[in-house]
Amino acid sequence: MPIIGSTRAKRPGFVESVKHGLAVPIISDEVLFDLVLGGNDEFIRQYAGYIEYPLEDQGNLPKMAKYRKLAMQDQERSEGRDFTDNDLRADYLNYVKNVVYFRAQAEGVDDDLLAEAEEQIDLMTVTEFANLLGYPDFEGKEDNPLLVLANLPFRTILTTSPFMFIEDALRRAGKEPLTAVCRWRKDLSDLIDENIDDHYRPDAHHPLVYHLYGLDTYSSSLVLTEDDYLEFLVNVSQGRGDDSRDNVHALVRRALSSDLLVLGFDLNSWGFRALHAGLIKSDETHKEKQGLCILQFAPSNAEKQYLHDYVKREARFDVFWGTFHSYSQELLKL
Numbered sequence: 001m002p003i004i005g006s007t008r009a010k011r012p013g014f015v016e017s018v019k020h021g022l023a024v025p026i027i028s029d030e031v032l033f034d035l036v037l038g039g040n041d042e043f044i045r046q047y048a049g050y051i052e053y054p055l056e057d058q059g060n061l062p063k064m065a066k067y068r069k070l071a072m073q074d075q076e077r078s079e080g081r082d083f084t085d086n087d088l089r090a091d092y093l094n095y096v097k098n099v100v101y102f103r104a105q106a107e108g109v110d111d112d113l114l115a116e117a118e119e120q121i122d123l124m125t126v127t128e129f130a131n132l133l134g135y136p137d138f139e140g141k142e143d144n145p146l147l148v149l150a151n152l153p154f155r156t157i158l159t160t161s162p163f164m165f166i167e168d169a170l171r172r173a174g175k176e177p178l179t180a181v182c183r184w185r186k187d188l189s190d191l192i193d194e195n196i197d198d199h200y201r202p203d204a205h206h207p208l209v210y211h212l213y214g215l216d217t218y219s220s221s222l223v224l225t226e227d228d229y230l231e232f233l234v235n236v237s238q239g240r241g242d243d244s245r246d247n248v249h250a251l252v253r254r255a256l257s258s259d260l261l262v263l264g265f266d267l268n269s270w271g272f273r274a275l276h277a278g279l280i281k282s283d284e285t286h287k288e289k290q291g292l293c294i295l296q297f298a299p300s301n302a303e304k305q306y307l308h309d310y311v312k313r314e315a316r317f318d319v320f321w322g323t324f325h326s327y328s329q330e331l332l333k334l
């Protein structure tokens with residue numbers, strides 16, 4: 001399995017770690033938007049239009065969400081209603097469902113099914129709504145990157161996405177995943193029951209899928225704005241090493257000490273920075289390089305070299321230059 005652009009491209013230990021499911025994939029929300037929901041860049045462009053975002057930095061979703069929060073806050077107050085952060089999160093999830101609906105409509109989904117979805121939209125999570133309309137579509141697509149990943153014997157999979165499309169792929173592969181979510185705020189511990197049994201140990205047939213930045217089942221758990229990411233970063237650092245106070249489950253802390261496959265992140269994004277600073281870099285076991293970062297091709301050789309040097313020096317990861325899809329084809333060769 002060649003790892004392009006790395007001096008350790010054929011490190012046998014890492015290859016074996018992936019092959020036998022001992023490595024831990026960390027899958028970005030952006031990847032799932034690209035694979036299931038029509039493309040992350042297009043979604044962000046549409047969201048900017050939806051919230052009438054006036055600034056030029058339309059790739060910064062957390063900043064855009066903060067703008068939307070302030071606009072909603074002002075509107076609610078002018079109408080004499082109280083506003084909570086959960087109103088923003090619910091609005092965001094509802095917008096995602098609308099994106100799914102109009103994509104299905106454009107792709108010719110049956111009118112009766114669209115009508116059923118419209119009736120059910122307020123009663124379903126984004127994942128359930130997408131499933132109803134036929135997403136993810138794995139039929140006849142065994143080389144789909146999510147299915148390729150699902151068919152490898154990974155025991156723990158981490159994701160920054162609140163949607164359960166990874167679980168859909170795992171079930172398609174005949175597995176029985178356990179879904180859990182990081183309870184990164186104190187109030188979430190009261191809202192969300194801990195569903196990881198003390199005796200549970202993830203294995204290839206019963207993998208753990210852990211949602212770091214929230215789960216659509218619990219809209220209040222989403223990490224969405226810049227303020228959310230800062231609070232997440234502080235909170236996951238507190239109580240570390242003390243299972244009774246740690247916001248991150250002990251199984252996940254141990255998994256982060258494994259070889260890591262970091263899939264589909266923008267290194268400048270809040271999603272990557274909070275993940276790296278709060279969970280990966282803070283782990284003392286990662287003083288040495290211990291993983292692989294999948295980076296899409298940069299727009300210029302200078303930027304590509306900068307990112308390559310940054311990942312190897314600061315993040316201590318080897319680099320694969322290419323898409324998640326192209327890397328999944330490498331995984332098929334294992």
